[in-house]
Amino acid sequence: DIQMTQSPSSLSASVGDRVTITCQASQDISNYLNWYQQKPGKAPKLLIYDASNLETGVPSRFSGSGSGTDFTFTISSLQPEDIATYYCQQYDNLPPYLLRFTFGGGTKVEIK
Amino acid sequence: EVQLVESGGGLVQPGGSLRLSCAASGFTFSSYEMNWVRQAPGKGLEWVSYISSSGSTIYYADSVKGRFTISRDNAKNSLYLQMNSLRAEDTAVYYCVREMVYWTFDPWGQGTLVTVSS
Numbered sequence: 752d753i754q755m756t757q758s759p760s761s762l763s764a765s766v767g768d769r770v771t772i773t774c775q776a777s778q779d780i781s782n783y784l785n786w787y788q789q790k791p792g793k794a795p796k797l798l799i800y801d802a803s804n805l806e807t808g809v810p811s812r813f814s815g816s817g818s819g820t821d822f823t824f825t826i827s828s829l830q831p832e833d834i835a836t837y838y839c840q841q842y843d844n845l846p847p848y849l850l851r852f853t854f855g856g857g858t859k860v861e862i863k
Numbered sequence: 864e865v866q867l868v869e870s871g872g873g874l875v876q877p878g879g880s881l882r883l884s885c886a887a888s889g890f891t892f893s894s895y896e897m898n899w900v901r902q903a904p905g906k907g908l909e910w911v912s913y914i915s916s917s918g919s920t921i922y923y924a925d926s927v928k929g930r931f932t933i934s935r936d937n938a939k940n941s942l943y944l945q946m947n948s949l950r951a952e953d954t955a956v957y958y959c960v961r962e963m964v965y966w967t968f969d970p971w972g973q974g975t976l977v978t979v980s981s
Contacts (some may be wrong), residue, residue, distance in 0.1 A: 760944075782930075783965070783966060785965065785966070785968075786969075787908075790910075794958055794970075794971035794972065794973055795908065795926070795958075795968070795971055796970075796971070796973055797967050797968065797969040797970075800964075800967045801965040804965075804970070805952050825933045838907065838908055840908075840967075840968070842966035849922060850913055850922040851910070851922070852898070852900075852910035852968075853910070853965065854907055854908040854909065854910070855907070856907050857907045857908075
């Protein structure tokens with residue numbers, strides 16, 4: 752099984768701060784890593800796909816990087832509207848699974 | 864506008880059954896693979912099931928295999944999840960999601976809450 756370890760589980764930062772979230776895979780997953788934002792009471796929203804590509808319409812303060820087993824999600828300047836929980840998500844088709852999607856445990860971002 | 868609207872959630876006793884539906888609009892439903900993802904109260908996201916665009920290929924998470932059945936009706940632009948032998952741990956908001964390139968989920972429906980309790 753490929754395990755996804757996301758950290759930290761929560762963080763508190765000030766408006767304007769740089770925020771970094773990491774996601775570590777237990778095996779090489781190439782670039783098969785996506786990031787989602789979930790605001791309270793809402794459905795998740797895709798922000799970053801294929802590790803580093805910004806989804807259309809998503810502000811440029813959001814970015815992603817990494818490949819293999821170690822990935823990073825960054826908010827360059829935290830805004831009040833960024834209060835949410837962020838999830839990484841990977842895809843694999845390693846035996847015995849022919850298809851499986853796994854999410855990280857989530858990182859809750861709050862304003863200090 | 865691309866839209867996914869789930870329905871069919873509710874309160875059910877352990878061991879009971881429920882059928883969730885997802886109505887799709889704003890895109891060519893028959894061209895897309897679809898999935899169900901769930902979220903237990905206060906918890907993270909868990910992928911549940913996948914179905915190919917034609918319905919010929921289906922996968923399940925181990926946690927629901929043998930109890931849940933995913934299906935679709937492309938003529939009705941609808942996705943379904945038949946849930947049998949429900950357990951307390953199946954309590955969650957269930958989201959219908961379209962699968963896009965790079966195995967992303969976009970968009971997500973608003974979700975429907977399933978509560979398994981006596």
